[in-house]
Amino acid sequence: MSVDLSQFHQVFFEESYEGLDVMESALLNIDISAIDDETINEIFRAAHSIKGGSGTFGFKEIAEFTHVVETLLDLIRSDQFEMKADHVDLFLKSVDCIRTMINQFEKGVSCDMEVAGELKAAFTVLLDGENETSSESNEADSKKSAQPNDSHSGAEGWQIYFKPELDILRTGNDPVRMFRELSELGELSVIAVTDDIPSISDIDPEACYMAWNLTLFGGATEEQVNEVFEWVVDDSELVITPLMLQSDTREEDLETSPNVGVVVSEHEATIIPETGENEEIAGKEVAEAKQTTTKKAVAKKEVKTESASIRVGTDKIDDLINMVGELVITQSMLSELGKEFSIENLPKLMEGLAQLSMHTRELQENVMRIRMLPISFAFSRFPRLVHDMSKNLNKKVELVLLGEQTELDKTVMERIGDPLVHLVRNSLDHGLELPEKRLALGKDEMGKITLNAFHQGGNIIIQIIDDGAGLNKEKILSKAKENGLVSASDHLSDDQINDLIFLPGFSTAEAVTDISGRGVGMDVVRRNIQELNGSVEVESKEGEGSVFTIRLPLTLAILDGQLINVGEQVYIFPLVSIVESIQTHDQMIHRVSGGCDVLRLRNEYIPIVKLWDVFNIKPKHETVEDGLLVIVEGDNIKIAVLVDDLLGQQQVVIKSIRENYRPVHGVSGATILGDGTVSLILDISGLIKLAGVGRDAYKKINDANDTEAA
Amino acid sequence: MNNETENDLDKVNNELSKAQADEQSDQYLTFFMAGEEYGVDILAVREIRGWEPITAIPNSPSQVLGFTNLRGTVAPIVDLRHYFGVETTSYGNASVVIIISVQTDKGEKIMGIVVDAVSDVYNFSKSNVQPSPELSQTKQAQYVKGLGSTEDKMVILLELTEQLIADSDIAADRHLLVG
Numbered sequence: 001m002s003v004d005l006s007q008f009h010q011v012f013f014e015e016s017y018e019g020l021d022v023m024e025s026a027l028l029n030i031d032i033s034a035i036d037d038e039t040i041n042e043i044f045r046a047a048h049s050i051k052g053g054s055g056t057f058g059f060k061e062i063a064e065f066t067h068v069v070e071t072l073l074d075l076i077r078s079d080q081f082e083m084k085a086d087h088v089d090l091f092l093k094s095v096d097c098i099r100t101m102i103n104q105f106e107k108g109v110s111c112d113m114e115v116a117g118e119l120k121a122a123f124t125v126l127l128d129g130e131n132e133t134s135s136e137s138n139e140a141d142s143k144k145s146a147q148p149n150d151s152h153s154g155a156e157g158w159q160i161y162f163k164p165e166l167d168i169l170r171t172g173n174d175p176v177r178m179f180r181e182l183s184e185l186g187e188l189s190v191i192a193v194t195d196d197i198p199s200i201s202d203i204d205p206e207a208c209y210m211a212w213n214l215t216l217f218g219g220a221t222e223e224q225v226n227e228v229f230e231w232v233v234d235d236s237e238l239v240i241t242p243l244m245l246q247s248d249t250r251e252e253d254l255e256t257s258p259n260v261g262v263v264v265s266e267h268e269a270t271i272i273p274e275t276g277e278n279e280e281i282a283g284k285e286v287a288e289a290k291q292t293t294t295k296k297a298v299a300k301k302e303v304k305t306e307s308a309s310i311r312v313g314t315d316k317i318d319d320l321i322n323m324v325g326e327l328v329i330t331q332s333m334l335s336e337l338g339k340e341f342s343i344e345n346l347p348k349l350m351e352g353l354a355q356l357s358m359h360t361r362e363l364q365e366n367v368m369r370i371r372m373l374p375i376s377f378a379f380s381r382f383p384r385l386v387h388d389m390s391k392n393l394n395k396k397v398e399l400v401l402l403g404e405q406t407e408l409d410k411t412v413m414e415r416i417g418d419p420l421v422h423l424v425r426n427s428l429d430h431g432l433e434l435p436e437k438r439l440a441l442g443k444d445e446m447g448k449i450t451l452n453a454f455h456q457g458g459n460i461i462i463q464i465i466d467d468g469a470g471l472n473k474e475k476i477l478s479k480a481k482e483n484g485l486v487s488a489s490d491h492l493s494d495d496q497i498n499d500l501i502f503l504p505g506f507s508t509a510e511a512v513t514d515i516s517g518r519g520v521g522m523d524v525v526r527r528n529i530q531e532l533n534g535s536v537e538v539e540s541k542e543g544e545g546s547v548f549t550i551r552l553p554l555t556l557a558i559l560d561g562q563l564i565n566v567g568e569q570v571y572i573f574p575l576v577s578i579v580e581s582i583q584t585h586d587q588m589i590h591r592v593s594g595g596c597d598v599l600r601l602r603n604e605y606i607p608i609v610k611l612w613d614v615f616n617i618k619p620k621h622e623t624v625e626d627g628l629l630v631i632v633e634g635d636n637i638k639i640a641v642l643v644d645d646l647l648g649q650q651q652v653v654i655k656s657i658r659e660n661y662r663p664v665h666g667v668s669g670a671t672i673l674g675d676g677t678v679s680l681i682l683d684i685s686g687l688i689k690l691a692g693v694g695r696d697a698y699k700k701i702n703d704a705n706d707t708e709a710a
Numbered sequence: 711m712n713n714e715t716e717n718d719l720d721k722v723n724n725e726l727s728k729a730q731a732d733e734q735s736d737q738y739l740t741f742f743m744a745g746e747e748y749g750v751d752i753l754a755v756r757e758i759r760g761w762e763p764i765t766a767i768p769n770s771p772s773q774v775l776g777f778t779n780l781r782g783t784v785a786p787i788v789d790l791r792h793y794f795g796v797e798t799t800s801y802g803n804a805s806v807v808i809i810i811s812v813q814t815d816k817g818e819k820i821m822g823i824v825v826d827a828v829s830d831v832y833n834f835s836k837s838n839v840q841p842s843p844e845l846s847q848t849k850q851a852q853y854v855k856g857l858g859s860t861e862d863k864m865v866i867l868l869e870l871t872e873q874l875i876a877d878s879d880i881a882a883d884r885h886l887l888v889g
């Protein structure tokens with residue numbers, strides 16, 4: 001038993017989180033009026049794996065707590081307990097509780113058992129209530145639960161009847177191994193029951209038709225015996241009776257108190273490991289577990305929320321291996337060709353190179369696909385969020401999820417979660433009206449929030465649609481004027497007004513209460529999305545609802561870029577940030593005192609940034625008249641960047657410059673062009689800062705010109 | 711690049727891998743820069759390459775020449791001449807780039823240093839390395855580990871730190887110190 005289990009902890013944590021997610025979504029899907037057996041089974045299985053795993057790895061607290069949950073689930077599963085709506089909430093709370101516990105173990109802090117205790121008490125009340133109604137099982141229960149104490153004081157041994165289900169060998173459980181483990185606890189005799197073995201023609205060689213009568217002598221506790229069967233107890237007939245009480249009750253046991261009795265007694269036993277070496281072992285285990293988890297926690301502190309591993313389908317990996325194989329073959333063919341190259345072989349070489357480039361591209365595409373996950377990973381948290389929030393707000397909400405299978409890069413997924421939560425919350429809190437109000441307006445009492453995801457071109461679009469009140473444009477406008485975000489004389493289109501909610505400074509606390517409310521940190525939402533090279537827009541119709549549309553690149557690793565050059569250097573603008581590119585005339589350019597040139601374009605004044613100037617390089621054209629102006633937008637500020645020439649557009653693979661260097665102002669990354677040279681990708685907001693175009697200056701220019709025009 | 715230099719590079723790279731296999735000894739790869747011989751810890755050396763065009767980094771300190779493409783990794787190239795106040799020359803086919811890895815708090819960083827020519831691999835035991843007294847007061851001291859001496863010559867052994875690509879302009883600092 002000297003295997004270091006701590007190496008598997010991370011896998012256990014990840015699997016448990018997945019299991020909890022399964023439980024949660026299944027719980028939220030339960031229709032109380034017609035409970036579906038399969039759903040309950042699903043929840044039960046998830047809980048069972050978590051219990052089993054945590055028991056194995058020595059996370060006793062989780063195992064104990066999950067066990068209680070599991071017991072009640074088992075009763076529901078076997079129709080001995082009727083599930084009601086508030087039980088669903090209780091289960092949801094316990095899912096949260098288990099998640100917190102696992103999280104605490106992962107971080108290596110000690111488990112906070114307060115919530116768990118409360119919930120456990122609630123479960124026990126339910127379980128007890130159930131037991132009273134069926135007095136027979138209660139009796140069996142009390143009889144059983146008394147036993148563990150006896151066992152400590154010296155049971156001579158145990159009589160065990162073990163009949164596994166047919167599939168036991170296929171699930172990777174080996175009875176022989178279990179018996180060997182039992183034999184370590186004391187003297188063991190095994191009698192096989194072969195009654196059920198079918199005739200040889202009907203036999204399935206992989207099935208287990210045997211049952212066993214085991215007699216274990218010695219001072220083993222029931223807990224220890226149970227532990228041996230921990231993984232199979234739910235799929236097998238297992239009856240454990242103390243040797244001294246052993247009688248013909250076996251059959252009776254089987255009929256009257258199925259797993260209830262056994263399971264509950266096991267539970268009791270784990271709760272009271274007060275005496276003897278048991279405690280010592282348990283203590284040691286916990287201490288060990290803690291030690292390893294703390295060690296891990298130190299190393300992992302910084303990346304704790306973003307899971308570091310990724311599950312990939314084996315088919316994807318097989319594809320990759322095939323492709324690498326092809327690549328190696330092509331490579332060896334080419335090197336063979338290169339050894340004695342003559343000009344006659346040129347067509348062959350060209351062919352080989354074409355093959356090579358094809359394989360490389362395929363390989364690249366497939367590697368990218370590994371990082372792609374369905375967006376359901378990001379959507380999965382919303383049923384719960386909406387469920388809880390609608391309860392708090394006394395609103396009735398139906399959540400519709402569409403396009404859950406749309407795939408998205410994992411890193412993008414991780415960073416889109418928070419903005420999405422923010423937007424959904426906003427829709428729920430401020431968008432949807434209270435049921436009474438909805439009825440008064442002639443709408444369905446039940447509000448509707450739709451999350452929709454789909455691909456469009458090289459982008460993924462995520463929409464958050466609600467059928468609530470919509471944005472109140474008048475109030476937004478008056479508020480914006482009050483805050484000085486727009487001047488009183490401005491005439492804005494509806495879209496421009498809606499766009500105001502994304503401005504920083506608009507999201508004041510006052511705005512939340514006064515206006516229809518939207519605007520809580522909307523600027524943060526927009527900034528987060530822009531950091532991912534995406535954009536967010538809102539459409540709204542008063543009284544009918546709003547649609548928030550998020551547009552994101554499929555991956556952070558690739559970017560659509562516009563190549564430009566200045567002097568001998570080639571730079572890349574992210575295509576999404578480019579508004580337009582123009583050649584200028586003299587009359588379009590105004591020189592503002594202080595040396596800053598501005599471009600007048602359709603009544604807008606845009607500061608001109610000379611790239612050669614801010615980057616200290618030698619250009620072909622120093623003056624604005626000779627070059628081209630590329631108008632780009634970042635942080636809601638537009639600037640016109642002077643470049644020598646526009647080159648092509650292409651997709652570029654983003655490389656980090658921070659990895660081997662350090663951040664450079666005005667540059668967000670680098671890429672490698674077709675000819676093997678490095679080219680830098682420009683960061684618009686960085687350029688704006690570098691050029692010293694502040695928000696205030698920008699506004700001043702535009703305001704000054706407004707008054708001038710007036 | 712002509713075949714001869716390529717063969718030379720191959721030879722050096724071979725020797726390099728041999729030396730790296732034998733981790734017991736304190737070995738240094740030495741190179742020439744403006745007639746002076748310098749040495750770097752051979753375990754930090756990744757490979758030796760010929761000169762390739764590089765991409766300038768906007769507003770970088772003068773010793774950082776730019777980025778190069780190292781088989782898909784973007785790595786900065788520095789010119790050590792700036793640290794030691796040696797006149798900079800133009801770079802061309804004769805220049806050699808030594809790719810080194812530098813340990814930092816955040817893991818290792820890969821960078822290249824431009825030199826005139828790679829020389830040899832020497833063994834220096836601890837007793838053969840002396841601190842260089844005249845430098846100990848100046849800023850350059852942090853880039854010099856010590857002076858290694860063999861029977862007939864002396865080699866300046868370099869300390870490889872993240873400071874090589876630091877923000878500040880080394881040349882400017884040096885003038886301040888001198889002035």
